[in-house]
């Protein structure tokens with residue numbers, strides 16, 4: 040293994056976040072019943088005319104931009120001809136010679152740049168069903184809901200040097216696409232799919248080895264496992280003096296091996312030609328500027344802001360960046376605030392308290408009853424000393440459950456802070472009387488003994504006194520008594 044270098048390029052397909060399909064107005068809703076979202080266009084009926092989804096084009100342009108690609112000012116759709124039972128037109132509308140974007144790169148957090156060969160737009164196929172539940176059918180069903188859903192294909196250059204780096208690239212690409220609003224990138228729902236090209240060569244060699252395409256990897260873990268397996272397989276063959284065949288192999292998750300599926304096809308097999316039904320796209324400066332002006336803050340920018348401006352730790356920033364929902368919730372909580380202790384406190388509630396509970400209950404942020412404004416108030420109460428940490432921790436689960444402002448709940452549960460100073464003084468006196476021994480210690484010079492007394496007062500008030508006020512009152516009482 041040591042003498043070999045692994046060379047990987049990835050082809051990533053993501054489903055664009057549009058309401059309607061690429062060339063018709065059918066819905067892209069994932070949860071619809073089979074064949075609920077279909078029309079003559081996306082089922083390939085004769086005589087229909089596709090029309091281009093403007094939003095999909097905008098998203099493809101944004102993806103190209105954030106991947107530092109050059110933009111083809113004139114971009115065209117092409118027909119990719121092949122036969123497959125779930126492809127009703129017997130061709131797929133894709134892009135060939137004039138993709139939307141080309142020749143860019145993605146900079147990883149490590150600083151390494153992975154080249155991007157092209158970013159192009161295409162449409163998805165339908166879906167064949169061979170099972171109902173767990174029952175294998177002796178026929179196949181076709182669901183055309185997915186047919187015509189806009190996809191973006193992002194092809195990297197062969198710049199990736201290990202299966203681990205492939206996962207790093209995918210993870211970061213996914214985050215960027217999510218932040219820019221281009222796709223949900225949900226692998227489980229198939230809105231992010233990844234194929235890989237992998238070859239090996241002896242270290243120091245300039246020529247690329249024969250590449251094998253690996254398909255059917257359904258999670259980042261399977262990408263890592265499949266590529267590790269495939270690299271080992273190729274090295275073993277070459278060391279035995281055998282040849283690598285250019286082919287497509289499928290990852291068999293259960294067996295932990297890749298299996299030959301078919302000899303690799305070449306571009307000319309598809310007989311690409313410009314789609315005569317679709318106009319060519321021409322982007323002028325003004326249009327591009329307008330589209331690019333809507334690009335939101337990207338993960339690396341947000342990370343930098345969290346560390347430099349909000350004074351969060353690198354760890355906190357990284358956890359937020361990798362969880363956009365959490366980060367967006369945090370953004371809502373800190374909106375309009377400019378106090379660093381507020382940022383710190385809000386971050387702590389979300390990362391230390393909220394995320395754990397969400398994971399445990401398998402809930403997402405939009406299923407939460409707790410709203411950012413509720414947490415905002417809690418943070419304010421805590422920082423201003425109106426509630427103690429202890430009260431905060433007690434009221435937080437109730438806030439989660441009821442989705443209410445803490446001030447309202449504190450009142451309802453009789454947990455509000457005691458505002459009446461006479462009342463606190465009365466309790467303090469009482470505590471002094473009951474703890475004569477501690478009082479004597481204090482008077483003998485053991486000043487830290489006051490901590491115990493404060494603790495006793497907090498216990499008596501069930502944490503409803505302001506510890507700072509209690510401290511002050513106790514000190515006064517102790518100093519003034521003989």
Ligand SMILES: [Zn+2]
Pocket residue numbers: 060063064065076077078079080081082187
């Ligand atoms: Zn349709």
